[in-house]
Amino acid sequence: MDRIVVATALARLPATQREVLTLARYADLAQPPIAARTGLPLGTVESHARRSLLRLREDLTPALRPGP
Numbered sequence: 001m002d003r004i005v006v007a008t009a010l011a012r013l014p015a016t017q018r019e020v021l022t023l024a025r026y027a028d029l030a031q032p033p034i035a036a037r038t039g040l041p042l043g044t045v046e047s048h049a050r051r052s053l054l055r056l057r058e059d060l061t062p063a064l065r066p067g068p
Contacts, residue, residue, distance in 0.1 A: 017052035
């Protein structure tokens with residue numbers, strides 16, 4: 001169930017933010033290699049990573065919180 005919730009939250013992210021997060025998590029890349037691979041400036045990659053993680057936290061916190 002958690003996997004579906006996370007996949008849904010990831011799908012709601014803008015494509016570029018989702019790509020940055022996917023490369024960081026599943027390809028195990030740090031931000032400089034992600035910038036090189038995507039052609040985005042390093043600062044943009046850093047911003048996308050931060051914004052996407054904050055958005056996922058907002059989206060997932062209520063969904064993963066145990067019930068009463």
